[in-house]
Amino acid sequence: MDFSISQDDRIAVDAFSRYLEKEIAPFHDRPEEFTDKENVQAALLGLLDYGMGNGLVAEKFGGLGLSTTTVGLLFEQLAKTAPDLSIVALIQLEAGLLLASGNEYQREHYLAPILNAEKIACIGISEPGAGSNIVEISTRATKVEGGYRISGEKQWISNGHYSDFIICVARENDDPQAGLALMIVDRDAGYTTKNIAKMALNRQSTxxxxxxxxxxxxxxxxxxxxxxxxxxxxxxxxxxxxVGLLAVGVAQAAFEQAVAYAQERSQHGKVIAAHQLIQARVADMAVDIEAARLMLYAALDKITRGERADLQSSMAKYFATEAALRVVRHAMAIHGGNGVTREFPIEELYRIAPILAVTEGTSEMQQLIIGRSLLGHSAF
Ligand SMILES: Cc1cc2nc3c(=O)[nH]c(=O)nc-3n(C[C@H](O)[C@H](O)[C@H](O)COP(=O)(O)OP(=O)(O)OC[C@H]3O[C@@H](n4cnc5c(N)ncnc54)[C@H](O)[C@@H]3O)c2cc1C
Structure with a gap:
């Protein structure tokens, strides 16, 4: 059992952190409102050198062919600096993975343009009537000459508003599970989108x-x-x-803000960092972050080695996103009244954390997946 990060990964993370501080931090300094597509693409382009968007795709298909572990380590840094942008990159990474298993036409027309940030992808699973329960998807694909005709609605689609294409889960027949197909729908084919305003992460589109x-x-x-x-x-x-590492990135940013604040602010004749109950909060934050990281790295390591990791993956996502909620709460408390103002970054991190416990399966769904795996009975 080796918990150390390889020398190559360490060098890559350090180089990426420097790049993020210089080039990507300004992306997060923008107002918390929808960032136009050109700016998102410009940021994505710079991230490609570090595998964000192209890292998981094999070199023979034009990607960097990095291990899931390496991509995860880099992704955590991006999430810490620019959580909004990390979601854009995450969807590009996921789309890249799906498209790499596609046919030659799909790789040429859809994979290649996301590997150079020319196109932005989105993935449409959720619908107004189908969230936690994917098999309730009702978007319909009807076979016609030369293809399909699709009708329906998707909801909560990350990258949706500036997407060039969507990888859409559509129902071809009434079999709840076996009826579902994945289809690439081009923006030019005529789908329309409407952006959704959220409590945070509004620089990117849902x-x-x-x-x-x-x-x-x-x-x-x-x-x-x-x-x-x-x-x-x-x-x-x-x-x-x-997604768990996205939560760790947010938690780490909140932790660093809280530690800096605690060393600066004085009450009762000394810096608040010297009060025992502040130290208890800082200790709990650090333990949560460290534990989340270890679980996530273990899950990534299994995936990198090609082993089945659905249980570890759900456990780690569940723990990390719930841990981030605890961490931002402690960090907010350490900031006192300043924590609730817009002057301090903790307020925004506090709004981001709850979102991560919903995306890619809520905490309850992770609990149910873990329960099913351990007990052999599905409760959903
Ligand atoms: C910011 C953001 C980005 C997203 N990006 C994407 C995307 O790119 N593509 C995409 O397809 N989807 C995306 N989603 C959708 C996300 O995956 C769903 O929101 C999530 O799966 C939950 O579905 P729902 O919102 O319909 O909640 P529901 O399924 O209606 O759940 C409501 C509540 O009931 C609970 N619940 C549901 N079933 C059970 C059960 N059996 N037992 C106990 N509790 C249960 C849930 O845990 C939750 O607390 C995104 C969501 C957000 C918020």
Missing amino acids: AQVFFDDVFVPDENVLAPAGEGLRRLMTLLEGSRPL
């Missing part, structure tokens, strides 16, 4: 996506009915630890 009899050619079927759900489950197994 959107509704509408399909009104949109044509999808046969060559855009990424996974036929019968294959779609399995591909999604594999994707989530690999991406949940990355």
Whole structure:
């Protein structure tokens, strides 16, 4: 059992951290409002050298072919500096993984342009009537000459509003599980979007996506009915630890803010850092962050070694996102009244953390997945 980070990974993380401080920190300093597509693409382009968007795709397909562990270590740094942008990059990474298993046409027309940030992808699973329970998806794909016609609505779609294409989960037949297919729908084919305002992370887009009899050619079927759900489950197994690392990045930023504040602010004749109950909060924050990291790295390590990791992945995502909620609460408390003003960054981190416990499966769904795996009975 080796808990050390390799020399190569350490060098990559240090170089990326320097780049982020210089080039990407200003992205997060923008007002908390929708950032236009050109700015998002410009930021994404710079991140490609470090594997953010292209890291998980094999070199033979134009990616960097990094290990999941390396990408995770780098991703945590991005999440700490610019959480909004890390979601954009996360979706590009996930789309890259899905498309790498596609056909030659799909790799040329959809994978290649996301590997150079020319196109932005989104992944449409959730719907107004289907969130935690994917098999309730009702977006319909009807077979027609040369392809399919898709009608329905997707909700909460990250990157949706500035997406060039969507990898859409659509229902080809009424079989709850085997009826689901994955189809690539081009923006030019005519889907429309509407951005959703959220409590935080508004520099990136979360959107509704509408399909009104949109044509999808046969060559855009990424996974036929019968294959779609399995591909999604594999994707989530690999991406949940990355969402967990996003939470660790946010928690680490909150921790650093709180430590700095505690060493600066004096009450009762000494800096608050010297009060025992402040130290208890700092200790609890550090323990939560360290434990989350270890669980996430262990899950990533299993994935990198090609082992099944659905249990570890859910455990780590569940623990890390709940830990981030505890950490931002402590950090907010350490800031006293200043914590609730817009002058201090902790207030924004406090609003970001709850979102991460919802995306890619809520905490309750992670508990149920863990329970099913340990008990052999599905409770959902
Ligand atoms: C910022 C953001 C970005 C997102 N990005 C994407 C994206 O890019 N693509 C995409 O497809 N989706 C995306 N999502 C959707 C996300 O995956 C869903 O919000 C999530 O799966 C929960 O679904 P829901 O919101 O419909 O909640 P619901 O499923 O309605 O759940 C409501 C509550 O009930 C609980 N619950 C549900 N079922 C059970 C049960 N059986 N037992 C106990 N409790 C239960 C849930 O845990 C939750 O607390 C995003 C969401 C957010 C907030």
